[in-house]
Amino acid sequence: MRTFTYTDFKNESNNNKVWKIEINGSVVTTHYGRIGAILTPSSKTFSNEYAAQHFVVKKIQEKLDKGYTEIEVVSGGEIKSDTFSKQKAVDEISKDLDVRKFVERIVEANKHSILQSSKSFTLNTDGLIQTPLGIVTPKLVDEARRYLAEASKNPSRQELAEITSKYLRLIPHDTGMRADLSILSTSERIQKENDLLDSLLQSYQMVIDRPVKDENSDVYVPLFDIDFKLINNSNEAMRVAKYFEESKSGYHTDWRKTARVRNVFSLNLNQRKPIVREDNGTEVFHGTGMGNLLSIMKNGLVASPPSTVLISGKMFGNGIYGAINSSKSMGYVSSRDDTMWMFVCLFQMGNYYHPNRTIQLPPNGYNSVWAKKADCGLAHDELIVYQDDRAQITHLIEFTER
DSSP: EEEEEEOOOTTTBBOOEEEEEEEEETEEEEEEEEEOOOOOEEEEEEEEEHHHHHHHHHHHHHHHHHHHHEEOOHHHHHHHOOOOOOOOGGGGGGGGGHHHHHHHHHHHHHHHHHHHHHHTTOOOOTTEETTTTEEEEEHHHHHHHHHHHHTTOOOHHHHHHHHHHHHHHHOOOOSSSBBBBTTSSSSHHHHHHHHHHHHHHHHHHHOOOOOEEESSOOOEEEEEOEEEEEEESHHHHHHHHHHHHHOTTOOOOOOGOOEEEEEEEEEEETOOOOOOOOSSSSEEEEHHHHHHHHHHHHHOOOOHHHHHHSSOOTTTTTTEEESSSSSHTTTSSSOOOEEEEEEEEEOOOOSSOOSSSSSOOTTTOSSEEEEOOHHHHHOOEEESSSGGEEEEEEEEEEEEOO
8 A cells, every 4th residue: 555645835825735645456545635634535446456556646746746745654553563652661761760750741741732732733542743644753853944944044935935835744734724824934933843843853752762772681771861859948959949049130021030940850861971070060051941851861961952953043053052040041941831941050161262252163172162241242141062071960940930
């Protein structure tokens, strides 16, 4: 059986349609309709398989000639046998019960956020997020990010319409029969879509990723090999909460001024390579969206994560960015949900460079950048390290608007 999926977002008619065709022996079935709706099926039986195949080739060419584009679709059945299910092997998430509970909480909250973002998304029986066109895979997410990158480069109105059409072919939104070509019209909307891609990727990886066996034994290494503890009411938690509160900038007078710490967790990523130790380190904040939370807890902070290359301002190149003002890092929290998240890290700055203008990469020989607001015309200091092993996560802060 062969399945073909096409979408058509031609700018002249502004359509939001999908067309599918499949062949099973001498029977050809097509499905047609708008994204998010129940598609109308139609079947036709031919005298033999050759006649059916000839018809399929002809119909596909007709659609291509009309401007339709073929979309790679992965069904749940194609990857079901290779999925990692928390229900089957919950111990493989982590040996620690508190870690497992936290991961499951974030996974469920992430799924809820995705499903609330668009009526186009559904959850299949394997826990995979699915669009009307199929499973959202990492390959599809990577391709969609490229269109977000193009949309962020101030294209013309016509170019943006074409970029948006291509993006919606990959990440369909239920906007009715007419496509919403304004979804990438502002940096805020582009960031919202980028956050959605983060969440979709995290959702996929939490189902598909399988623990790997230790090289020297048959024991599986947990997906989350971390030390993670809720430390509320401890002296350390009170110190972190005080730093969060007192480091707020007077420059921020919006919701960030009233943000309050709800929980403080200690966090140590055991599986990461050794952290560079040159001094006691500089304590910084690193805000993130829920869609990135588990990925960071699993892999640590990385200098060039795919999700930040596109939208977030990389004024001083691809690196790991931190701030000494908590309210500054709140600006990188993707959405003001009931619960928001921020990491506390130690940056091993080493030989750091002081730029004297806003956009200036460090010369060779420097390990990091400390951009002072007074020297660069910035509202707040920016600290950047360019190697993963110079950023050690020590705590996770859960906070709310007030």
